Amino acid sequence: xxxxxxxxxxxxxxxxxxxxxxxxxxxxxxxxxxxxxxxxxxxxxxxxxxxxxxxxxxxxxxxxxxxxxxxxxxxxxxxxxxxxxxxxxxxxxxxxxxxxxxxxxxxxxxxxxxxxxxxxxxxxxxxxxxxxxxxxxxxxxxxxxxxxxxxxxxxxxxxxxxxxxxxxxxxxxxxxxxxxxxxxxxxxxxxxxxxxxxxxxxxxxxxxxxxxxxxxxxxxxxxxxxxxxxxxxxxxxxxxxxxxxxxxxxxxxxxxxxxxxxxxxxxxxxxxxxxxxxxxxxxxxxxxxxxxxxxxxxxxxxxxxxxxxxxxxxxxxxxxxxxxxxxxxxxxxxxxxxxxxxxxxxxxxxxxxxxxxxxxxxxxxxxxxxxxxxxxxxxxxxxxxxxxxxxxxxxxxxxxxxxxxxxxxxxxxxxxxxxxxxxxxxx
Numbered sequence: 001x002x003x004x005x006x007x008x009x010x011x012x013x014x015x016x017x018x019x020x021x022x023x024x025x026x027x028x029x030x031x032x033x034x035x036x037x038x039x040x041x042x043x044x045x046x047x048x049x050x051x052x053x054x055x056x057x058x059x060x061x062x063x064x065x066x067x068x069x070x071x072x073x074x075x076x077x078x079x080x081x082x083x084x085x086x087x088x089x090x091x092x093x094x095x096x097x098x099x100x101x102x103x104x105x106x107x108x109x110x111x112x113x114x115x116x117x118x119x120x121x122x123x124x125x126x127x128x129x130x131x132x133x134x135x136x137x138x139x140x141x142x143x144x145x146x147x148x149x150x151x152x153x154x155x156x157x158x159x160x161x162x163x164x165x166x167x168x169x170x171x172x173x174x175x176x177x178x179x180x181x182x183x184x185x186x187x188x189x190x191x192x193x194x195x196x197x198x199x200x201x202x203x204x205x206x207x208x209x210x211x212x213x214x215x216x217x218x219x220x221x222x223x224x225x226x227x228x229x230x231x232x233x234x235x236x237x238x239x240x241x242x243x244x245x246x247x248x249x250x251x252x253x254x255x256x257x258x259x260x261x262x263x264x265x266x267x268x269x270x271x272x273x274x275x276x277x278x279x280x281x282x283x284x285x286x287x288x289x290x291x292x293x294x295x296x297x298x299x300x301x302x303x304x305x306x307x308x309x310x311x312x313x314x315x316x317x318x319x320x321x322x323x324x325x326x327x328x329x330x331x332x333x334x335x336x337x338x339x340x341x342x343x344x345x346x347x348x349x350x351x352x353x354x355x356x357x358x359x360x361x362x363x364x365x366x367x368x369x370x371x372x373x374x375x376x377x378x379x380x381x382x383x384x385x386x387x388x389x390x391x392x393x394x395x396x397x398x399x400x401x402x403x404x405x406x407x408x409x410x411x412x413x414x415x416x417x418x419x420x421x422x423x424x425x426x427x
Contacts, residue, residue, distance in 0.1 A: 062136065062204070062205035063136060063137055063139075063140030063141075063205060064140070065139075065140060065145060065146065065205075065207050066143075067145065067207070068099045068100065068145050069406075070406035070407045071099065071100045071145060071147075071369055071407045071408075071409075072097060072098050072099055072100060072407065072408060072409075072423050073098065073099070073100030073101055073102055073145070073147065073408075073409045073410070074089065074092070074093070074098060074100070074101060074102070074409070074410045074412075074415070074417055075101075075102050075149070075371075075409065075410065075411050075412065075413075075415065076089060076101045076102065076103045076104070076415055077104050077107070077413075077415060078103070078104040078105075078107055078111070078113025078114075078126070078128035078129055079128050080415045081101075081103050081104070081113070081128070081129050081135060082113070082114075082127075082128045082129035082130055082135075083128075085415060089101070089415060089417075090138070090142055090144075092417060093142065093144055094142060096421070096423055097422075097423040097424050098410075098423055099143065099144060099145055100144060100145040100146075100147060100409075101139065101144055101145075101146060101147065102147040102148075102149050102210055102409060103135075103146065103147065103148060103149060103206075104149050104151075105148040105149060105150055105197065105198075105200075105201045105206070106149075106150045106151050106152075106155075106194070106197050107151060108151050108154060108180070108213075109155075109156050109157055109180075110124065110151070110154075110155035110156055110157030110158050110159075111124065111125070111126045111128075111157055112124050112125035112126065112197060112200075113125075113126060113128040113129050114126075114127065114128065114129040114130075114132045115127050116200060119200075120196075121196070121197060121200070123161070124157055124158070124161075132204050133204065133205075136204055136205040136206070140205075145207060145208075146205065146206045146207055146208075147206065147207065147208040147209075147210050147291070148198065148201035148202075148204075148206040148208070148209050148210065149210050149212055150194055150197060150198050150201070150209060150210065150211050150212065151212045151213045152190075152194050152211050152212065152213050152214050152275070153182050153183055153184075153185050153190070153213050153214065153215060153216070154180055154181075154182050154213040154217075155181065155182065155183045155190075156175075156179075156180055156181040158183050158190070158193060159173050159181035159182065159183050160173070160181070162183075162189075164230070165183045165184055165187055165189060165190050166181055166182065166183050166184060166229070167181075167182060167184060167217075167227040167228070167229045168227065168228045168229070169226060169227050169228070174223075174227055176217055176218075182216070182217045184229050184230060185215075185216060185268070185271045185272055185275060185308065186229070186230060186231050186232045186233070186234045186267075186271050187230060187232055188232065188233075191275050191278055191279070194211070194279070195278065195279050195282050195283070198211075198279065198282075198283055199282070199283065199286065202283060202286040202287070202288045203286075206288065207288060207289065208288055208289040208290070208291055208319075208320070209279075209283055209288055209289070209290055209291070210291045210292070210293065210320075210322065211276070211279060211290070211291070211292050211293065212292075212293040213293075214272055214275065214276060214292050214293070214294070214309070214314070215272060215295075215304075215307035215308055215309050216268055216272070216306060216307045216308050217306075217307070218306060218307060219306055220268070220306045220307060220308075221264075221265070221305055221306035222306070224264065231267070234267045234270065234271050236262045239262060239266075239267055239270065240261070240262050243259055243260050244259045246259075247259035247260070265303070265305045265308075268305075268306075268307070268308030269303050269308050269309070269310045269313065271308060272307075272308040272309060272310075272314070273310060273313040273314060273317070276290075276292055276314050276317045276318065277317045280317050280318060289319040289320060290317075290318050290319050290320075291318055291319060291320035291321065291322055291366075291369070292314055292317075292318050292320075292321060292322065293322045293323075293324055293371065294309055294311060294314060294321060294322070294323050294324070295307070295309060295323070295324060295329075296323045296324055296325040296326075296329065296330070296351055296370070297330070297334070298310070298311040298323070299311045299323055299351070299354050299355045299358050300354045311358055312358060312361060312362065315358070315359070315362060315365060315366050316362060318366050319366055319367060320366050320367045320368075320369050320407075321366045321367070321368060321369070322369050322370060322371055322409060323351070323355065323368070323370045323371070324370070324371045324411075325347070325348060325351045325370045325371065325372060325396075326371065326372065326373035326375075326377075326411065327340045327341045327342075327343065327344045327347040327348070327373055327396075328340070328341040328373060328375075328377035328380060328385065330347060332384070334347075335347065335350035335351075337350070339383075339384050339385075341377055341380055341384060341385040341386060342384070342385065342386050344373065344388075344392050344395045344396045344399075345395035345396065345398065345399045346399075347399075348370075348372070348395075348396045348399035348400060348403075349399040349402070349403065351370070352399065352400065352403030352404075352405060353403070355368060356403070356404075367407060368405050368407065369405075369407035369408060369409060370400065370405065370408055370409070371408075371409045371410075371411045372393070372396040372397070372400070372408050372409070372410060372411070373388060373392070373393075373396065373411065374388060374393050374410045374411060374412045374417055374418055375388060375411065375412045375413065375414075376388045388418070389418055390418055390419075390420050390421050393410070393418050393421050394421055394422055396408075397421075397423065398426065401426040402426065
């Protein structure tokens with residue numbers, strides 16, 4: 001090839017190469033090398049929405065309470081909580097070592113003490129406490145630990161609206177000598193009625209639910225055959241089957257030689273204990289403690305046969321047990337005390353010893369917070385009672401403290417509490 005022709009060829013090749021190098025980039029949408037690919041939306045598509053910032057949970061409007069060093073409380077009716085007497089009770093607590101109120105939320109007649117409009121409980125509620133939220137706020141401001149009292153199976157209101165939930169005799173609702181009706185602990189609808197009311201109290205901000213009258217009527221074992229009532233899941237057939245199954249699942253070294261036969265006393269004990277267990281399971285997720293009031297003498301017996309209270313079985317289910325140990329409520333000669341009402345210190349000291357023995361049988365006993373007496377019991381008859389005042393109340397507290405029990409509740413049905421009492425714990 002001659003030199004001019006070679007020169008032309010080289011120039012043409014260089015020009016062609018320069019033209020190729022200056023060509024524009026491939027249009028968007030063409031395949032890109034994998035190492036240059038980015039997590040970008042395809043042309044024409046919407047961008048992925050950004051992850052929303054986590055929202056803070058809604059602020060709880062209820063005030064915050066702190067459990068006291070030891071609960072030292074008084075009983076307060078719904079009328080007192082919603083009336084003029086409340087200021088006097090606040091003053092009492094502010095000026096003493098007291099720090100808690102047990103307030104009726106469902107009272108001894110079955111009335112809910114504040115209105116629950118628009119709920120299934122509206123027909124059972126009374127406007128004794130006009131503004132329960134304001135009540136809770138006031139208690140918080142005064143650093144008063146709030147406990148909601150729920151009277152369970154003594155319930156004339158529910159019995160009147162649902163006689164099928166009660167005990168009847170000759171076609172009418174049975175009532176005790178004070179005209180009070182009871183509802184049937186064997187019926188689950190009765191359980192749910194009370195626990196749902198307790199949940200309403202927990203929603204308000206009460207820190208503890210205290211169940212009272214968790215029992216059959218006194219002397220039930222003497223009249224059950226004359227009354228008509230449903231046994232539900234506690235009938236002879238159903239309960240015998242249940243006990244058989246429970247016996248079969250027990251470790252051999254712990255069970256009796258044969259499963260227990262049907263026993264009406266144990267049927268009552270089982271129903272009452274089952275209610276307490278159910279209530280605790282339903283309420284603890286709401287962050288409240290569960291306590292039960294129980295007859296003091298239940299701690300001195302294997303179980304109270306008529307009313308269905310077994311001290312140990314109930315204690316296993318609750319955070320707090322509140323035995324009612326009023327000296328006036330013990331029969332003459334109990335603990336070898338001729339007239340218990342006249343010896344408050346000795347009576348309480350004897351009870352504490354009995355309770356300690358019971359608690360020694362439990363791996364994790366509940367807090368003991370007994371009810372003590374701040375009232376006079378003239379119905380016991382001349383010579384069988386004394387007037388209760390400062391000395392008698394302090395004697396009971398001293399007996400508790402000496403026995404290692406630091407918590408207590410004062411009962412006066414009219415909420416008239418003795419002035420000048422020293423509630424200070426003993427060192």
